[in-house]
Amino acid sequence: MKRWVLTVAIWSIFVGALAQAVGERVGIPTAGTNRPLYAAPCSPTLVGSLPAGIDGIVQGTSQSCGGQVWLPTRWANGLHGWLAVGNAGNDAPVPLAGQGVFPNVQAPLAYPVQVGPNASALNVRTGPGTEYSILTSKPAGSTGWAFEVFNNTATNTVWWRIRWDDGTVGWSAEGVRGAGIYLTRVGAPRLKQTLIVQVVGALSVPLRINPADLHHGTAEVNAPTTLIHLAGQSVTISAPDVAPNGATFSSWIVNGTPYRQRTLTLRTLSSLRLVLLYSPSIPASEAEFLRNLVAPWARGQVWLPSTYDSHANNNPLYAVDFNRVSSARATCPFQNGFLQDCNEPILASHWGRAFTRAQSGCTSYGNYVVVVSNVRQRNTTNTYLATLYAHLNYFLVPNGTIVEAGTPIGRLGSTGNSTGPHLHYEVRYATVSGSTLTLGARVQVLNNPQVRLSGQPLQVDFNCRVSGLGYVGPAIVGTAPLHSLPLNIEPPCAPYSCAGALHAEPTPSSEASRCTGELPETLVLYLSDVDGDGCVNQADLLRVLFHFGQTHTGAEDITWDGVVDTSDLMLVLLDFAQGCSE
Secondary structure, eight states: OHHHHHHHHHHHHHHHHHSOSTTEEEEOOGGGTTEEEESSTTOSOEEEEEOTTOEEEEOSOOEEETTEEEEEEEETTSOEEEEEOOSSGGGSOEEEEEESSTTSOBOSSBEEEEEOTTOSEEEEESSSSTTSOEEEEEETTOEEEEEEEEEETTTTEEEEEEEETTSOEEEEEOEETTTEEOEEEOSOOBOEEEEEEEEESSSOEEEEEESOOTTTOSSEEEESEEEEEETTOEEEEEOOSBOTTSOEEEEEEETTEEEOSSEEEEEOSSOEEEEEEEEOOOOSSHHHHHHTBOOSSBTTOEEEEEEOTTHHHHOGGGOEEEEEESOOOSSTTOOSOBOOOTTOEEEOSSSEEEEEEOOOSSOTTOEEEEEEEEEEOTTOSSEEEEEEEEEEEEESSOTTEEEOTTOEEEEEOOOSSOSSSOEEEEEEEEEEETTEEEEEEEOOOTTOTTOEETTEEOOOEEEEEETTTEEEOOOEEOOBOOOOOOOOOSSOOOSOOSSSOSOSOOOSSOOTTSOOOOOOSSEEEETTOTTOSSOOSHHHHHHHHHTTTSBOOSTTOTTSSSBOOHHHHHHHHHTTTTTOOO
């Protein structure tokens, strides 16, 4: 009798510690199936019985009556009443992870869980359902941390994503209605600490994490990524000195503060956003930059360069147009059949920050992107080499995005002053001063022995003319792999967006029927025009305010220092209404 009283007392303490607060979840294991539910403690009035596998919540403080502990509960089948706690844990309501009653279970915290005695082998799957493959099985007594939940209303099953103590991360069913609860909570929940890691200057960087986080469960993780740790843990993150793309480590930025060491130890209860900065390997000279440009289309595609007398404001060697061809020849006319270029992905030729601008109607370059590199013009401190991509149908990157060579930046179209789909391509000098980016002089791109696209010379033969294109030269083959892309969106590319068409026979001195609108030799873009619509206005101000105080690498970071702060806000206010029509 004394042993029985002691057992009840211990179980009362266990229930009080794990399932006493209003709203905490409990469930019925296999051994407790059809447990009776009463209207009150020691009441003869039976409300109903509870099948194994059902979940509920505690609605108030436990009471003692008749030598037993009673809990006020409400259950997923709508029943509510008082439940007598059994003499042993395997036939009593067991504490569960999460908050709420199925199908409204939430996982705002991380919960210590254990495979119960009724689950001799609990499957761990790649996803929350039996249709997913089995990673492994966990025997009774196995422990881990449940940190994400999925409710399958079709099968009345609660699935938990668990980081098991051996590092395995996968999904396991909490229990099955009618069969019993398999997964029980065995301690107090803890807050989750979310670490969002962004990378600037590389597409992906391997990190070493200690301890392993709940989300991945491994010591090595590729960033950018989101890490989930238990609040209060001391977390050490180490970044490599050199990224896979050859860029070198510059700094971490934590809440706007730079840290120059590659290994960080974080001790905080709050969630953080980290920015990992890498500096691309800087070419030794402008000549090296020009030699290493990447052809701005996908691997294996063949595009034909062309120019005409009035191109680039009567400087035909300082801009080039490209059209896709089905095959290429070694001699004039250097091609054999043209393909439709509408919506072809256009890629960045080098690392840099991409600025998107749109012009309405048949005006100049239409939708164009300027990618500003980190290669300075000789004897300057703020003038850089940049590439320009014009007549795009629409953009694939937001204004101000940092891109790598081969990053898709837009889909080709015939916007602006264009008689048919083609890519207009230039290399220019770009000067950054305060909140302005000034596009200056063009660099000779055609028949320049220093210029290569994916290692291939960029040339035209002024003795070779192709109807509708002008002077053409040897085709260029793309080498950049095309990564995943969003589906085509509206508007669809129009084959001919302006008056006229690719004409039959150009005159010897000019191509009068071809649209020849050009950007001027000098053009000022405002970096404070955050959305890239050509006007610094309230929309730009709101975007800066939305990101204010955050580590951020988008267009809202006007000063390019990795954080949106007062200096960015002041530049928008100083430039307010610049570029806007009356």
